[in-house]
Amino acid sequence: MDTKAVFAALYSVCEENATFFSAGGKVSQADSAKRLVESMKLIQEHARSLEPVISGFAAIYHHFDFDPLIPANGYRSLVKVVRCCLLHIIHKGRYIAANRRSIFFRAAHNAGEMEAYCSALCQLRALLYLAQRMLHDNSHGNLFFQDESGLSESFIREYASMHKGCFYGRCLGVAASSFFTSGKYAIDPELRGTEFERITQNLDVHFWKTFWNITETEVLSSLASMTSTQVKVNRALSVPPVAFDLPLAANHRASATIAPPSAHIGIAPIQMRLISYDLREGQDSETLLSMSRSEGGAISLSLGLKTKRLPSSPFLLIHFHGGGFVAQTSKSHEPYLKSWSQDLGVPILSVDYSLAPEAPFPRALEECFYAYCWALRNHHLLGWTGEKVCLAGDSAGGNLCVTTCMRAAAFGVRMPDGVVAAYPATLLTAYASPSRLLTLMDPLLPLSVLSRCLSAYAGSEPQTEKQVERVSTLSLVKRDTALFLRDFRQGASNWIHSLLDSNRGSALQHPREFPLGFEPLRSDQFAEMKLQSSPVFKDPFCSPLLAPDSMLKGLPPIHIVACALDPMLDDSVMFAKRLRSVDQPVTLCVVDDLPHGFLSLSQLSKETKEAANVCVERIRAVFLQDTPPEPRKHRKLERTDRGVSAPSGERGSLLVGSIEEEEPAVGREAKSAVGEDSVSVTAQNNTDAGGVGA
Template sequence: MDHKDVFAALQMVCSDVILALNGSRSNSSNADATDRLLGVMRQIQEHGRAVEPLITGFTAVYHHFDLDAQTPGNGYRTLVKVVHSCVTNILQKARYIASNYSGAFFRMDHNMAEMEAYCSALCQLRALLYLAQILLNDNAHGQLYSQEQGGLSERFVEEYTSMHKACFYGRCLGFQFSPSLRPFLQTVVISMVSFGENYKKQQTGLGIAALSFFTSGKYVVDPELRGTEFERITQNLDMQFWKTFWNLTETGLLSSLTRIASTVVQVNVILTIPAVCLSLPLASDPSLSVSVNPPVAHWGPGPVKVRLISHTLRQGQDSAELLALSRPEGPQLYLPGGFSRQTAPLSPGLLIHFHGGGFVAQTSKSHENYLKSWSKDLNAPILSVDYSLAPEAPFPRALEECFYAYCWALKNCHLLGSTAERVCLVGDSAGGNLCITVSMRAMSLCVRVPDGIVAAYPATLLTTDASPSRLLTLIDPLLPLSVLYKCIDAYAGSSCHSVQPAQQIDTLTALGQDTVKLLTNFTQGATNWFQNLLEPKAAAASSSSTIPSNGPSPSKSHSVAKPQEVQEYPENFEPLRSRCLVDIHTPCTPIMKNPFVSPLLAPDSLLKGLPPVHIVASALDALLDDSVMFAKKLRNINQPVTLTVVEDLPHGFLSLFQLSKETQEASDICVKRIREVFQLEEQPADQRQPGLS
């Protein structure tokens, strides 16, 4: 449906509801709720009238920001899409009210609360459209990022801090995503707020998780409380909380449950690569060699952990040389039931994987479900690197370890079950960044570059510059702006005062140590942004808020003191304001503009010679504009690049590939790109191996 038709329908259905409710007010048993709903419907009409010309303006020009006519996708398109989704939900609920308001089973209070929540969401989206309009006016033609010093980037942080966000995490949670994923997102948010509530209590990591399970019920029945608590957590709790929460999926119990549903493989072992100097042939002249030193940043030479996954046991994978480096995972070594001991020949392809997690959390275990499926689909071994994590190991430790593991794999491919005739680097989010920067480093040292890169929703610009897609961090339950900045700050090393050598310990032990460290050194471990909680101005601003404890009501005032007014809002409009006012620490260090941190800022000389880059992004990802602009930059210097933009999925969709048809299809796109790098023929759909065994 055309957006003009959508907004015309919105005005009409709101008028229908208003007319119907006015006619029944005298007979209503809940007059207060009826009056509030009438006020909400009028406010929705007003927001609709204001938003429609903004949407018209964006739809007239947003195609100029696409990679090309065949690849529609950029942050302006996404904002329009999100507003359209919000209005569509309002239409559905309003039509239900108009048709059923007089029914015996109609719940006025519930429907009033639903419409209030979506009215609040539409109000906040209207504010984002005004901010995006500033970007559109200020930026150069086709430029998605505002790289002006200060400007909207700083103003957006100020707005993010003070703008009400809880409405996007309560009744409206995940309205912009595929319906099949909304129950999962609700589970994640409920788990997070329950975990945050119990985090400071004297429990182990699993103990906190168990306690959170019993306290989560109130967040299920009270969406407003859930939204308010989620907003508080995302702005207040420090990096150690996020590391521990994200790593819960790697505890023994949860990882065992996910392993039950995953593809069975013959090889799944942890390898410890010793820290020795490697000698590799020069890419330009194999008769000469170049030395590659082990990673040394921050604490000197140290080993690197990797995980080898192979659906089929291949030559070299059972050799004594590899077994000396290996530690099997789980009760099985190589041969689960139903597999023979016979080894298959070496595969011509080798997949080297760098996992996501914002540079601060997770390991290969968090990603092994889709890697097992890929190993089966591609009939190739996969080496996934467990690089050291920030803030204990900021840049460049992770890059050094990934590059060293890549070089070791090239030199020892025969042990991994491959001839390495075709090598593909693949990574998601932070891992996508590392795929690109590892290839840049290989070119710099004249080492063989991979034959291709497949990067899923990569982070290519680790600065605080604003873009239309990054405005989505106001509403994204998986990547809020405050958490994104914490990850950038940790990887850049801004808040890292001292580091210790990385210990080679299992994930559950690491989780327990992280928890104990937070509980025993809470004040020492508090980072710069958390210290702002103690400032009197934050406490004073919080006490002056007029937002009631049960969440925002569009019929009441929400204005509070802001750090700085955004003058571009119309005089008669003000977004809803939060009662949780905390200054967000904005990372600021020259390292963020290092091309090996932010490859989007790399000079052409560092990008020329990269292998073909295949980017798979999501239209609803806050990092979408990273992918679009990086693809544009590569194309402008005649580097081979493809960009695929999938719809209706959040950041991190690869880790969700078993949850829905849409995430499985997105995973299949990545597999298709890897097959292109391996120069394999596309497997017919009726012969493709299923993701589950």
């Protein structure tokens, strides 16, 4: 259904319901009927203002795509979210029209639902106005406003005061994927959303570190181990920090000295994890055993009496985990890494780099580069012949994959054969972009949290957390609970102080960003946002999108897997454009309707599993292709539309099209309100003696 048809259906259903309830409807529910009429009229008002804005975006947002075959950028994502909200409203409006005469019709409940969607529509309208200004002020085809004053400052100011709780209540499904829409909401979801916003917006980075690491508690970790793929080798390593030489890529007779990491916390062992579905030569050697570290008093090496030792694999995958540079370890990502080791048939070395704020930039990069070079030099210990190596990482790990390659180029040592980066962070500045506007509705990656993580990585976050020694399961649960409650109290304290500070200068004194007569909903409390101007953010090894052309030339083929509803989508699109502009081999795939961090959710749904498989296919392509793929012809995926035809030039690898796509019916089911497209992955069934077969 095209734009005009969507809005026509919305106006029709709202008008019909407003007329019915204005005429009296049910006298016993007069109060609720009045609320329904008011919300229906307000929805119509928002829609009339939104219709020309959306039509305007639909006419130009193809200029910001990476490729005509991959229609994806922050402008498209914002329009898609608005479209999703409109379809939900139409669906709900038709439900009300069909059931309003029933004795079982709950007018108060339905009035609450329509008011919730009305609030969400109001805030989305505000986001589109901000996106309009970005479109006006940005250079042609550029998704980022590359200045930390002016537009970027306005965006942060508006974010700090805008109400966000409406996206965390009934309308969670509007901002998230269909994966999240099936959950049953608790009683009074609006109150829950408001409370969630109040508590989480100003928690410090240590709370999120604890929250994101919750899967590493003994109980949850043991549960994950039981349900995930069983592998022969899962060994935590502590590699001694010793300098060594590596031959130069251009001249094997010369060498570069690789010194152990030393930034911030001094010289210390580098932590890694070796995962291998099969036991291979060297993986049970005395040398490797001497580097093994215990986890909970045991070393994980599942070997039977008749375990067969396979020859070394020609392939190695080196993995850098995500977690905003402040949280998680290889343990958090262990479930999908075990699955990858089985699917690809290759050993995986995952690096447990030191985390901020205790170890800010460039410590993590130093450790990842050292681990990469150590793997090249000690391939015989890893069950690898030393032939082909691929780097893979998600979010912060994707950033470290790219910057590790840049560091390898700077040292002149061998490059990886390819990089697979899932939803990577390539620009760590506060520059505004349309996809960054999605942080307003992302409960797990709000802008206030993102800014704190980046500040910690830049070294400007206060270090108040102390390392706590691992103890028993019960003590660990008590410790984590205490930390959790402590951080909630600290968050409440921060909220009170920020509220007092904000009240000293009213938000109404700020320059106006919206048309006269419109004002978004404002929060009772302000998110504590500081515009960071640290030069660290602009370091190319911190923000590779800002790297000069000379640093990007010569990088290995880079395969980016991004998310359409990810606040960092524009990072991926613009970085892919930069690489293509310097003739670097690059592919971009955008998966639809999944949140940032889908790899950690890969075992929870069919959609996340399929998206994780996309990453596996990209890794397999790196190992099996002798020559880099051409940037614009590398297509491993086919899209299937169930009876839906997209306009010419609007088909993408996984991204569901645009607002103009036709649809058999509007809001027939809640499912149809979220999207009608499905994804099928066409895998190459290649086999190899060393693994990587499908």
